[in-house]
Amino acid sequence: MDLFRLFNRGESSNSKDIAKERLQLLLIHDRANVSPQFLEMIKSEIMDVITDYIEIDEDGFEFKLTRTKRESDNSTIPALVANIPIKKMKENIR
Amino acid sequence: MGEVIVITSGKGGVGKTTTAANIGTGLALEGKSVVLLDADIGLRNLDVVMGLENRIVYDLVDVVEGICRMKQALIKDKRYTNLYLMPAAQTKDKNAVNPEQMLKLTKDLAEEFDYVLVDCPAGIEQGFKNAIAGANRSIVVTTPEVSAVRDADRIVGLLEAHGLRNPQLIINRVKIDMVRRGDMMNIDDMVDILAIDLLGVIPDDEYIVISTNRGEPAISDSKSLAGQAYKNIVKRILGENVPFMNLDPEEGFMAKLAKAFGFRRK
Numbered sequence: 001m002d003l004f005r006l007f008n009r010g011e012s013s014n015s016k017d018i019a020k021e022r023l024q025l026l027l028i029h030d031r032a033n034v035s036p037q038f039l040e041m042i043k044s045e046i047m048d049v050i051t052d053y054i055e056i057d058e059d060g061f062e063f064k065l066t067r068t069k070r071e072s073d074n075s076t077i078p079a080l081v082a083n084i085p086i087k088k089m090k091e092n093i094r
Numbered sequence: 095m096g097e098v099i100v101i102t103s104g105k106g107g108v109g110k111t112t113t114a115a116n117i118g119t120g121l122a123l124e125g126k127s128v129v130l131l132d133a134d135i136g137l138r139n140l141d142v143v144m145g146l147e148n149r150i151v152y153d154l155v156d157v158v159e160g161i162c163r164m165k166q167a168l169i170k171d172k173r174y175t176n177l178y179l180m181p182a183a184q185t186k187d188k189n190a191v192n193p194e195q196m197l198k199l200t201k202d203l204a205e206e207f208d209y210v211l212v213d214c215p216a217g218i219e220q221g222f223k224n225a226i227a228g229a230n231r232s233i234v235v236t237t238p239e240v241s242a243v244r245d246a247d248r249i250v251g252l253l254e255a256h257g258l259r260n261p262q263l264i265i266n267r268v269k270i271d272m273v274r275r276g277d278m279m280n281i282d283d284m285v286d287i288l289a290i291d292l293l294g295v296i297p298d299d300e301y302i303v304i305s306t307n308r309g310e311p312a313i314s315d316s317k318s319l320a321g322q323a324y325k326n327i328v329k330r331i332l333g334e335n336v337p338f339m340n341l342d343p344e345e346g347f348m349a350k351l352a353k354a355f356g357f358r359r360k
């Protein structure tokens with residue numbers, strides 16, 4: 001599943017809609033002032049923790065800064081989204 | 095004490111100097127005393143846009159360095175008696191002055207004038223810091239393009255970090271045809287993204303080039319659509335509530351423009 005799609009309001013081929021989508025995502029990164037290196041660091045730490053318990057598809061592991069609507073007031077806020085495909089639970093843990 | 099308004103953008107070439115010249119002239123037309131301060135040291139332009147390039151003797155850096163008195167560096171406009179320009183130095187660089195000196199200069203100018211309009215250089219370095227140092231109000235100019243809006247957002251953040259709350263947005267070079275086709279972001283899109291107050295929308299207008307050729311800002315010509323849009327901005331700066339809907343009903347253009355941009359009736 002592509003989690004990005006979740007936050008995109010429908011598809012559009014209008015170039016202005018593409019511009020708007022790109023800008024919104026771009027500005028989330030700019031405003032949060034999160035470097036790709038920093039995201040990569042968090043991602044690998046999370047991966048370390050999870051792999052202690054679960055066997056995951058490391059290549060399929062997605063970890064991104066995106067945006068979402070806040071329920072309370074419907075405003076757009078930044079969100080960290082992780083998509084972690086599980087291969088199997090590790091036996092010895094439970 | 096007058097107001098010090100800085101005109102910023104981040105990205106170059108989006109219309110800061112054009113905007114400074116037109117708003118300054120417009121405020122003078124409304125009877126206010128105005129000084130245009132060109133803070134783009136090393137790349138001065140405002141003198142040319144105002145058609146005053148042949149009258150420069152002293153500049154901003156000369157004033158700051160004490161080479162001349164403030165009044166000696168003020169160039170009187172060709173047509174309006176209450177409009178002045180203080181040019182930037184052309185042969186020095188941005189580091190020739192610092193924010194403290196700019197703060198003092200704008201303060202001194204605000205003692206003499208109703209409005210001090212500061213034309214900011216592109217970028218976020220020393221020149222930007224100099225230009226915003228003495229401002230108590232700020233305008234962010236952008237065009238409806240991804241890179242310009244991105245830079246505008248950065249500038250909004252920096253202005254707020256420097257205590258300049260509520261920067262106001264001018265969207266310049268809007269092409270109605272492209273907006274209609276869905277190939278240019280509309281006003282709602284951009285206000286939505288940047289989340290700041292809209293001060294005005296300027297259409298892309300050949301007349302801006304013609305008026306720059308002549309050295310006479312478009313606002314003084316009633317044929318120019320951009321000039322009309324700047325007139326409305328001037329009124330809004332003076333506190334008038336000019337609706338975006340009825341910018342100019344006679345022209346019919348503004349009504350179309352408003353429709354194409356999906357302005358909401360307030």
Ligand SMILES: Nc1ncnc2c1ncn2[C@@H]1O[C@H](COP(=O)(O)OP(=O)(O)O)[C@@H](O)[C@H]1O
Pocket residue numbers: 103105106107108109110111112113139266267268296297298299300302303306320
């Ligand atoms: N609304 C407009 N329509 C057409 N041309 C414009 C408009 N606004 C600005 N321009 C042109 O764009 C160029 C850059 O404008 P300028 O005001 O010098 O930008 P900046 O000061 O931000 O670098 C100039 O050649 C100017 O004539």
Ligand SMILES: [Mg+2]
Pocket residue numbers: 110111112134139213214215
């Ligand atoms: Mg300029």
